[in-house]
Amino acid sequence: MSQTNAIILRIRADQADEFERMFREEELPIWDDFAKRGGLLAASLTRASYGTEEERWQKKGIVEYILIAVLSGMPAHSEHDDDRRFKRFLAKAQKLQPQQPLVWGGDTTVGKNWP
Numbered sequence: 001m002s003q004t005n006a007i008i009l010r011i012r013a014d015q016a017d018e019f020e021r022m023f024r025e026e027e028l029p030i031w032d033d034f035a036k037r038g039g040l041l042a043a044s045l046t047r048a049s050y051g052t053e054e055e056r057w058q059k060k061g062i063v064e065y066i067l068i069a070v071l072s073g074m075p076a077h078s079e080h081d082d083d084r085r086f087k088r089f090l091a092k093a094q095k096l097q098p099q100q101p102l103v104w105g106g107d108t109t110v111g112k113n114w115p
Contacts, residue, residue, distance in 0.1 A: 001073065001107050002070050002071065002072060002107070002108040003070070003072075003073055003074055003076075003077055003105060003106065004068070004069070004071075004107075005069045005070075005071070005103070005105035006066070006067070006068055006103075007066075007068075007101050007103050007104075008065070008066060008067075008102040008103075009065040009093075009101045010062045010063075010064055010065075010097055010099045010101065011063050011064075011097060012061065012062060012096055013061045013063050014061070015096045016047070016063040018096065019093065019096050020047075022089065022092060023045060023089075026088070026092075027045075027086070027089050029085075030080065030083060030089075031043050034071075034079075034080060038072055039075075039076030039079060040069065040070070040072075040080075041071060041072060042069075042070040042113070043069045044067070044068050045065055046065060046066040046067075047063060047064075048063070048065065048066055051064070060098070062098060070111065077105070
């Protein structure tokens, strides 16, 4: 059974471009590696452009990102989180976050369009 994870990342607006560059250069290759080995079934990083908290984003000077990752299961999730490359990326990314991310995950109830 697959596992779906949803994370809301909050990045300082003046560092959003830097975060996206870092993500493409450092996390995307990890996703590619995990996908080739079957651990990552689908994933996306989306810069939120609308939502129920737009006013708060503007007042606080943050950009929110929606990260979705569908993994083959908890072992793949743990392997990703324990990956030394991810740990290096995470340490840098956390410095750009004025607030902790919101994180949810669980066994996928209904899914479509991934292996």
